[in-house]
Amino acid sequence: MGLIVQKFGGTSVADANRIRHVAEIITDTYKKGNKVIAVLSAQGDTTDDLIDMASRINPRASNREMDMLLSTGEQISVALCAMAIEALGYPVISLTGWQAGVITNTVSRNARIKRVDTERIEEELNRNRIVMVTGFQGINRTGDITTLGRGGSDTSAVALAAAMDAELCQIYTDVDGVYTADPRLVKGAKKLDEVTYSEMLELASLGAQVLHNRSVEMARKYNVNLEVLSSFTGHPGTKVKGVVKRVEKTYISSVAKDKDIARIALIGVPNETGTSFKVFSLLAKNHINVDIILQGIGHEEGKDICFTVASGDLERAAGLLKENQEEIGFVRLETNADVAKVSVVGAGMINNPGVAARMFEALYDAGVNINMISTSEIKISVLVDKKDGDRAVQAIHDKFFGL
Ligand code: ADP
Ligand code: ASP
Ligand code: MG
Numbered sequence: 001m002g003l004i005v006q007k008f009g010g011t012s013v014a015d016a017n018r019i020r021h022v023a024e025i026i027t028d029t030y031k032k033g034n035k036v037i038a039v040l041s042a043q044g045d046t047t048d049d050l051i052d053m054a055s056r057i058n059p060r061a062s063n064r065e066m067d068m069l070l071s072t073g074e075q076i077s078v079a080l081c082a083m084a085i086e087a088l089g090y091p092v093i094s095l096t097g098w099q100a101g102v103i104t105n106t107v108s109r110n111a112r113i114k115r116v117d118t119e120r121i122e123e124e125l126n127r128n129r130i131v132m133v134t135g136f137q138g139i140n141r142t143g144d145i146t147t148l149g150r151g152g153s154d155t156s157a158v159a160l161a162a163a164m165d166a167e168l169c170q171i172y173t174d175v176d177g178v179y180t181a182d183p184r185l186v187k188g189a190k191k192l193d194e195v196t197y198s199e200m201l202e203l204a205s206l207g208a209q210v211l212h213n214r215s216v217e218m219a220r221k222y223n224v225n226l227e228v229l230s231s232f233t234g235h236p237g238t239k240v241k242g243v244v245k246r247v248e249k250t251y252i253s254s255v256a257k258d259k260d261i262a263r264i265a266l267i268g269v270p271n272e273t274g275t276s277f278k279v280f281s282l283l284a285k286n287h288i289n290v291d292i293i294l295q296g297i298g299h300e301e302g303k304d305i306c307f308t309v310a311s312g313d314l315e316r317a318a319g320l321l322k323e324n325q326e327e328i329g330f331v332r333l334e335t336n337a338d339v340a341k342v343s344v345v346g347a348g349m350i351n352n353p354g355v356a357a358r359m360f361e362a363l364y365d366a367g368v369n370i371n372m373i374s375t376s377e378i379k380i381s382v383l384v385d386k387k388d389g390d391r392a393v394q395a396i397h398d399k400f401f402g403l
Helices: 016-031 046-057 063-087 117-125 153-163 197-205 212-221 275-285 311-323 347-351 355-365 386-401
Strands: 003-008 035-040 090-096 102-104 112-114 130-134 138-139 146-147 166-173 194-198 226-230 238-241 254-258 260-271 290-295 303-310 332-336 338-346 372-376 379-385
Touching: 003 016, 003 153, 003 275, 016 035, 016 130, 035 063, 035 117, 046 063, 063 090, 063 138, 063 146, 090 117, 102 153, 102 332, 112 153, 117 130, 130 153, 130 311, 153 212, 194 197, 197 212, 197 238, 197 254, 197 338, 212 226, 212 347, 212 386, 254 275, 254 386, 260 311, 260 338, 275 290, 275 311, 290 372, 303 311, 311 332, 338 386, 355 379, 355 386, 379 386
Parallel strands: 003 035, 003 166, 035 130, 090 130, 102 138, 166 226, 194 238
Antiparallel strands: 102 112, 138 146, 226 238, 254 338, 260 303, 260 332, 290 303, 338 379, 372 379
16 A cells, blocks of 8 residues: 556546546545555547647647647546546545646657656645646746647656655556557567566657657656556556566567658768768757668768658758758758658567567568668667558567467
8 A cells, every 4th residue: 555646548538438437446546545646648539639620720839839728638637537536425636737746848849847846746645635637748937838748648647656756657558558569550469567667668769659758768767666557458467667577588578660750861972071960960959859870881972871750850850951951062862751660679689699680581571671770789670661561560570479
């Protein structure tokens, strides 16, 4: 018995019946003598619908007003769920991000939590109330509402768990836990009992949306006891922790796909010192993250530099580079948004050579062409044509985990 933070995603609170069910999960935990903080996402597709609504009024609306709008989805969820808990006869209060003391930096729509001022939450818990908190949002130093980026409610939950030193942070979602690949996409995907913070962080950053990557980063930093489980089935979930016991022989934990990625190629860059610096410092200055980078061997006519960015940054990155074409000195710029990044992740691959060869063999057997490759100690990523993405994930998964 102690303090438990429970987070419920959009599908878990999609309608009145789902909200009543979530209220039961929360009150069951409370009945056992625990203190409970519950963090909720907006219902179903509410956030998408709000974005769509805004774009019909003003496609170039300011981020500040977007944050104001998007934060309302979570407010509806916590109020409704608090009402469901009241109806069950338990003491409860719902709080917005700012009422709960979630303080962020000033980056609208992608803010980072700087700290949580926990007095109000502590007060409410001491009154024996269940505390419901809106996910995905906080308040910045100028007093404006900010949102944490898509999928950010996971991060709200982990931040509260860290700040309150909770015993456990449970992320309730629409699948039973973290799988060897997206169970909605890949036949034969298996649930993992445990996964390390580092593996989960790679996975989350490589497109497995089951946890927001910043939530994992924070859980690792503050050693939060994290668990991913289903609000639908009641089955045991996946524990995310520092060290795991691997019962299976495999040293790969999961295969992930990211389709929100695009490639930029700069053709005919002068083969001289400082060109890569010019390209990538320009992008960094403009807060554009670059992922896989490939630079060909230079020759007298020049060299080619290829790299990937998030699809949402493609237009801006290409525009910036074109504005600076003379300064950088490339001959031609090509873009390709019809690509996908497929990755294998596993802490065990450091000590097991041959993972890359097996991955490439799977792609060869499936007739999938590899456009780019990048590796780290615990992951290997390849860039493939978008149309091949799903087939590539299935083929790699079959190779490492069998069907
Ligand atoms: P929530 O609304 O609860 O935050 P999300 O849609 O953000 O849920 O994340 C859950 C989804 O993540 C699942 O429905 C699943 O399709 C997807 N997913 C992708 N990769 C994985 C994986 N390796 N394991 C589990 N789920 C995954
Ligand atoms: N409602 C937000 C989104 O859809 C945050 C979240 O669900 O985590 O992205
Ligand atoms: Mg999510």
